[in-house]
Amino acid sequence: MIKLVPRIAALLAAVVLGSSAASQEDDIFSFIPDGGRSLLESIRSEGLPADFESALQSANGDAAYWRDLLAKAADTAPQIDALDDWQAQTLAQYLAVRAPLDDPDVDLPRDGRDMALALCQSCHIITVTITQDRTREAWLGTMNSPSHIEIKTTPEERQLLADYLVINAGIPIDLIPPALRAGGASY
Ligand code: HEC
Numbered sequence: 001m002i003k004l005v006p007r008i009a010a011l012l013a014a015v016v017l018g019s020s021a022a023s024q025e026d027d028i029f030s031f032i033p034d035g036g037r038s039l040l041e042s043i044r045s046e047g048l049p050a051d052f053e054s055a056l057q058s059a060n061g062d063a064a065y066w067r068d069l070l071a072k073a074a075d076t077a078p079q080i081d082a083l084d085d086w087q088a089q090t091l092a093q094y095l096a097v098r099a100p101l102d103d104p105d106v107d108l109p110r111d112g113r114d115m116a117l118a119l120c121q122s123c124h125i126i127t128v129t130i131t132q133d134r135t136r137e138a139w140l141g142t143m144n145s146p147s148h149i150e151i152k153t154t155p156e157e158r159q160l161l162a163d164y165l166v167i168n169a170g171i172p173i174d175l176i177p178p179a180l181r182a183g184g185a186s187y
Contacts, residue, residue: 028177032130033168035111036094036160039087044104046079056101063163066092066099086167093163097156110157112164119151119161127180133170136162 034042040056048056052073059065070088074081083091094111101108110118120129134142139162142148153161173181 028179029117029126031171031175031177032113032116032126033090034087035113035164035168036091036098037108037111037114039083039091040094040108043077043079043083043091046077048080049073049076052077052080053104056095056099057103058100060100061096063089063092063096066095090164090167093167094160097160097163112161112168115153115157115161116165119153123147125180125182127173127176129165130169130171131173131176132165134166136166139165 044053052069055069059069061069067088070080070083070092074083090112098109098111116126116129120126136159140158143151143153143158143162
């Protein structure tokens with residue numbers, strides 16, 4: 001545990017530096033790519049094709065199933081067409097775990113990014129997680145290790161977090177805000 005102390009110090013420094021305005025605290029994490037929840041909120045805010053919206057509320061399928069539906073919906077929905085490959089895959093994997101969803105007025109359940117921010121920075125800074133380029137099995141292995149097994153998630157959520165990290169982690173250290181860099185990628 002002793003080697004984690006500098007990381008906790010760095011996290012506290014980041015929080016203090018960002019505390020002059022609430023928005024700055026949020027901004028320090030803006031380099032971490034959107035997860036499925038916020039991608040879905042953003043494409044939904046522009047109105048979705050009726051058949052796609054109804055699939056969201058009734059269908060159950062794997063990521064390939066959702067990629068297929070997204071590709072079809074992209075023909076009539078420019079905001080879906082504008083998703084890049086990583087975003088479409090992140091969203092498809094979110095839907096594979098979370099759909100069918102409640103109607104659009106209910107808050108969407110958390111995505112991989114939400115979980116990384118909520119669950120992966122109390123013992124070490126987020127940088128330890130977000131700079132690692134790993135396979136799904138390796139992520140699941142970390143989450144099942146003694147230091148991580150107590151983290152409150154369902155098995156499905158662990159898979160969702162692992163899938164999110166496979167696609168979106170591995171961020172090069174020079175893209176990490178300096179306040180989050182100190183020692184963070186040295187594991
Ligand atoms: C309860 C404290 C705690 C929390 C919360 C925590 N970690 Fe860790 N983490 C540790 C400790 C302790 C180490 C160093 C020892 C080790 O590797 O188990 C570590 C190391 C790591 C490492 C590098 C070593 C390895 O096992 O691969 C990664 C990657 C990692 N954590 C990812 C995560 C992710 C992802 C989350 C959120 C789901 C998270 N951590 C949340 C305690 C924690």
